[in-house]
Amino acid sequence: MATERERDRRPDPEALLALAGKEGRGKLKVFLGAAPGVGKTYAMLAGARRLKAEGADIVIGLVETHGRAETAALLEGQEVLPRKKIPYRGRELEEFDIDAALKRRPALIVVDELAHSNAPDSRHPKRWQDIEELLGAGLDVWTALNIQHLESLAEVVSRVTGVAVRETVPDGVLQRADDVVLVDITPDELIQRLQEGKVYLPETARRATQNFFSARNLTALRELALRSTADRVDDQMVDYLRQNAIEGPWDTSDHLLVCIGADFQAEMVVRAGGRLATRLNASWVVAHVAPEGHEESDPAKVRFVDEAFRLGERLGAETVRLAASDMVAEILRHARRENFTQIVVSRARGRFWKHWLGRDFAYEMVRQSRDIPVLVIAAPEAPAPKPRRISLKLRASERRRLGAGLAGAILAVALAVGAGEALNAWLRLPNLSMVFLLAVLVCAERFGLWSAIAASFLSFLAYNFFFIEPLYTLTIAKPEELLSLLVFLVVAVLTGSLAGRVHDQSEFVRRRAENSELLYAFSRKLSAAPTLDDALWAAAAHLQRVQGGHILFLLPEGDELRLAAAWPPMDELSPGEMSAARWAFSKRVAAGWRTDTLPNLAFQFRPLVTPRGVAGVCGFQPKAPDEPVSPEDERALTAMLEQTAIAIDRSLLVGEAVRSAALEENEKLRTTLLSSLSHDLKTPLSSITGAVTTLRQLGDRMPAEDRRDLLASIEEEAARLNRFVGNLLDMSRLESGAVKVRADFLDPAEIVRGAVERCRKAFPGMRIETSLARDLPFIRGDASLLEQALFNLLDNAHKYGGETGATVHARQEGADVVISVTDEGPGVKPADLERIFEKFYRGGRTDGRKAGTGLGLSICKGLVEAMGGKIEAQSPALRRRGTRLLVRFPAAQLDREKGADKEKKA
């Protein structure tokens, strides 16, 4: 029991986490007032002045003195940031300069008017967003706010005062503030100050706000301000208790589910839910349930839900969309699964028939929820004209579809009339209702629900008009015919709507399938793209077909974002678009069109988030700039962007894998080089050291002949060492491109003789035969490099052919001069013929008993190719033994005669 208590008394980890999240963030102090004129700015500046006197690093970011002398006096001696001038419709607006503030980076910055809306084209539409950015950058901020601007209270305030509040600040900003100072004076005092002209009001707003400053309103606002502050104090108390694990009767396990419909009440329900959540200190979720299989197509309704969701997010709620045929059951299932403690729904008034039919949503909620309390909020009736006006704004495609449905219904009924007349003429059927029912069903099957219902009513009228006595009137003589006609109508509507629903649903399923088909095609295209660039272009082109407008992708490159692909092609973005893209990238949120950041842009930028971070940013232009993205498009867009993000990530990973494979290969090469150097440099070094120490220590006990031989071996081994070092240097020069290749006219025979001579000196025991064709044409190249190349070939022949010797041939073959060196060694396996020119490849055992760096032939190849020649190997060369290495140079244009002439002239 004691341990149980112990565990319970440990600090709440979530509270500590929230605290940790605040570290590194600036502190926010809000001066809260009930109304303009209570002295918030004055209090704020007076505080700043005191701190400044104590030597604090304070900057006045922006303060409205409203021409009040005593406030302005407080600004003296303070560092005031110049305002940013923004041209707007011929005027110049002055705004807070957030970039200057971030550049100056004071410890504390004072920015007045938290609820202010920034000029269009500013980075953020609202000042509170500027302040959030300042806080995020680690600056402390002081700001001022009137209680009426608090989002959750805005509605209450406008109800109480009758003045609509346009500029609002999310409650979260105030909730997250580290300090809230209430600046308070009594309403009487404020009214007096107003009458003395001490409260600034713009001329235009004066009359409108006259009513606002009544004693009644001010008392109400003051109460709201006092209560909010008191609530906050309470919150701080709770936070303190939780962080310090002091036992107390706080219960924060409340979890609210606020359900909204796609109607104009949604926002109001969200506000009410938000207020309740704040009061209960509960976490809350805003949920919307759409009927399954019935995609909401009315843009007005879509907008209701979207805006309510956005409001909920501003107020600190999470949002969730559900889809189910039984909405009530789905909400309850969700609530139970996620442990919600309370459900908030609204109740529409006036829809008595729905209530009567048992389809009242709130009523059903209350009836079915046995374990979770349901709070029903009374909501006002919809303003009548509004939905109608909106419902006329159908999308073009929908107008077309409805039109086609109606036309289809008319046509079907007309056909039914024709068929009825024909049947009547031949058969005189007593009842033709089946013919009309057929028309209804055809409409339902072909055009869906609405067409079927239209066809039902048209049939009803046509049947009456054409086939029921008295004919060609809408009157009915016999009551039994009236009855059968009514029964026909009910049957037609019922079967028609059933069949129509089936049609609509299958239509919906078809669209879904089409969407997933599209997505599948998209992902296939992406995975087929061989490179990152191809993938991005494919993605952009595909998205463009679906979304319209421009599509572009930006990828990070160093610290900047680079336009990696755009369709239709685009070269660059405006600075505003660039900064929105950067915002989306660094903050991982959407920016630009219809977002909180730079909403006036034509583009919206979405971060491409992968498990490893943000892979890049996608920018798109909306189909219709005035409407939000439809849920259907949104889903498709999100899915495609996810696919793209994964594709980018994958190709980056592949790039990394290739790089690391290359690194590994490099590493192998280095190891080979090291062991090669170790062996091949060490062998001559060992002989030299050994010989020298032997001579010094034992020289006097040795015959003179042995001494001479030791000295000779030292000389030879030093020469061998020199060749190794020379080879290494050649290789590194060749690789770095430091070799300057001359293109002189060369006599091949002369070069061959030089190389052979040098080789005889280096390997005195080696037998070398030469066979040079007469009158070889000149070739172009560099004499010393060619000699080196030939020497390397001979060196190689010596290594692998041993003392058995080598043969050097030089002859003309067509337009080429071919020089070959053939050894009589064991030869090279056919599979290795190409590899012998690779760096560090060495014949025989891998630990390299054959002395050599494995560089000779690759240097040779490098040199020959640098001079425009070719090199190849043949093995076996003669009698199943030996290797022949051939170098081939094109004969120079100048023939021998002319060359000789030239020489004579020179």
Next chain:
Amino acid sequence: MKTRVLVVDDEAPIQRFLRPALLASGYEALSAETGAQALRLIATAAPDVIVLDLGLPDMDGKDVLVEARKFSKSPIIVLSARDQETEKIAALDLGADDYVEKPFAIGEFLARLRAALRHAAPDHAPALRYEAEGVVADLDKRRVTRDGQSLKLTPKEFDLLTVLVRHAGRVVTHRQILAAVWGPAHADDTQYLRVFVGQLRAKIEPNPDVPRLILTEPGIGYRLWTPEAA
């Protein structure tokens, strides 16, 4: 009869200076360039000591070692380059007596040769006494003194010293020491060894920071310095 040395190395320049050096030092020199040739000579000419390069054209030097050990007890000194640590250790564990790293000075080589020959001599009993730099270890009496002062060694430290003294002048691999002192099950626990070698050095070395008696062969093992090997 002269002591017979077989040098197995395919590098002609190495043979070229080792041969006159060995002759001048009073040895009889045999040479082999391949493993097969070496094994034939070991079997027929019975060299007293074998100098074996690990890289041979026809077979792995280690295989030569294994084959040779099947019928010859002559000490084997391995020649190798510095970067072939694992090769060296493997060779020592397979029965080589010592190794010399290329390039080497002839004096060092001859000293190793002498140390190996001394241990292999038929009248050679394992050393029971060690004396160098004022340190005297008498394994029989289990007594160790430095400058006449008796040192207190723990049993494990004494066992460690015993292994080193028995191989004085020759390298002993980590594995060999561990197996001898802690038992075969601990043959890979080199960290024990480091600790005990440190303790032993602190007791017997004049300046433990610059060890002169217990020398480290990096990556291979230890070697107890002897005046005659220098």
